[in-house]
Amino acid sequence: MVSGRPRRPPGGSVRPVFTVHARADGSRARAGTLVTAHGEIATPVFMPVGTRATVKTQPLAQLERLGAPMLLANTYHLMLRPGAEVFARFGGIHGWTGWRGAVLTDSGGFQVFSLARDCVITEDGARFRTATDGPIVTLTPESSIAMQRAIGSDVMMVFDHCVPSTASEAEARAAMERTTRWARRSRDARGDSAQQLFAIVQGACHPALRRASADALTDLGGFDGYAIGGLAVGEQADVRNDVTELTTERLPEDRPRYLMGLGTPTDLLDGVHRGVDLFDCIVPTAWAQHGRAFTSRGKVDLRRGAHRLDDAPLDPACDCDACARHPRSYLHHLIKAGEPVGWQLLAFHNLRFYVRLMADVRAAIASGTFTALYAARREVLARPEREEC
Ligand SMILES: [Zn+2]
Incomplete structure (x- = not known):
């Protein structure tokens, strides 16, 4: 049975969960602490991706040795399998997996955009199939939050409407404005849960829309943090960096900022430099599957015959x-x-x-x-793989 899950105090006010301790000169980089129900997280922080409540190839004992204080899990996948009933039976993701650190759950908005078939988005939510001829599944702000409450993550995300980063102004505006309306519904669906809730800034690569999204979500209030969504989906790095910077400039200083789905070590350094506090990405495990590694001397491709x-x-x-x-x-x-x-x-x-x-x-x-480390690490990581030494 689910028991002992913390509840929000009456009134639902947002408690201070994030503190900034230091800021870098000549950069927007900052160091802070995010307080969660499963530990205090020193930021900037990288969250390994545990889409299906497991980080690919890494059993729990390995994860505990890793030193990562927080994992990401995906509502879309866990809703489909194993389903809310299993989380209710085992007291949430912590009771089920044995993981004692913090967990952030994505809302499913990005997976609806990237994985769903025959998807129809209406004001109510998304209706889609997960496979050809599969059953129709519905995901709404309310059902996403209900699933995230069942999972028992430390940080929940609002359900958002994702569009390609190359979307037209009209398409991006409509999705951004819907995301704001869905953020309000997600916030209201949170009820008395003490789980934190982050809003998601959208607006593709249109600066005016990104600013409008950040302003609208800040005005809406009631969020413990803010994410930048809809990036890392094919746009150029300089465009992404510009969007990140103009968005972080707009967001409250006293709330954590999460750049969703990014990226390589260089991308993380660029994000930190622009004021981002949290990251997640599949790159570490995905590159490993193909024999590619990041090292203190540059990138290494272990498939090369030179390593035999x-x-x-x-x-x-x-x-x-x-x-x-x-x-x-x-x-x-x-x-090999x-x-x-x-x-x-x-x-x-x-x-x-x-x-x-x-x-x-x-x-x-x-x-x-920080600025010295930023320049030095970027230089090493930019070396072609054959020049690592
Ligand atoms: Zn190593």
Whole structure:
């Protein structure tokens, strides 16, 4: 049975859950703390993606060693399988999975946009199929929040209407204005839950729409944080950076900002530089599946034949098993042979790289050296893979 889940105090006022401790000179980067029901999260922070309540290839004991304080899970997938009943039976995602850290749930808006078939969006919500000839599924702001309450995440997201980042002004405006109306419904559906709720800024790549979205959601109030949605879907990096910057400039200073679905380590550095506090992305595990790793000396492609007799560690500066216990030659073999443990080892390495990068970023912001670290790390990460040394 569900029990002991915290409730909001009467009146539903938003409690201060986020504190900024330090700001970087010459940058919008900031270091802070996000207080959740499952720990205090030092920001900027990267959240590994656990779409189906598991981070690909990483069992719970591995995740606990990783040092990541917060995971992302997806309402769309968990609604379809295993369904709300399982979460109710086991007391939410923490009781079911054994994960003791914090969890943020996406609302399903992006998956409706990217995965659903025969999708029809109306003012009420989205009606779609998950497979050809599959049953029709409905997702609304109210049902998304109900599912997120059943999951018991620490941070819920409002249900939003996503459109391509290249959408016309008219299409993007209609989706953005609907997202604002759905944000109000999501907020009202939250009821007495003490779970935090973040609103989502939309507006594609139209600066005026992004500003209008940020202003409307701020005026609406009642949100613990704000996300920037609808990016990382094919737009150019400089366009994304501009949209990110003009949006963070508009959002309240005392609320966390979450750039959804982004990105490579360079993307994270660019986001932090523009005032973003939270990130999630599948890149660490997805790159690992194809034998590609981020290291302190640059990117490495372990599929290359040059690694067949390579006795060097993947990254001498890394403390993970892949780096501490195996030569590149063995990792190259595992990847070339398609052995699952090769993906597992590299996925943990890449995730550990992200976690350590964010720790270095936080330390640099606190010590006044962020802009130097930003330039140095971007330079290393920009090297072509064959030039890592
Ligand atoms: Zn490593």
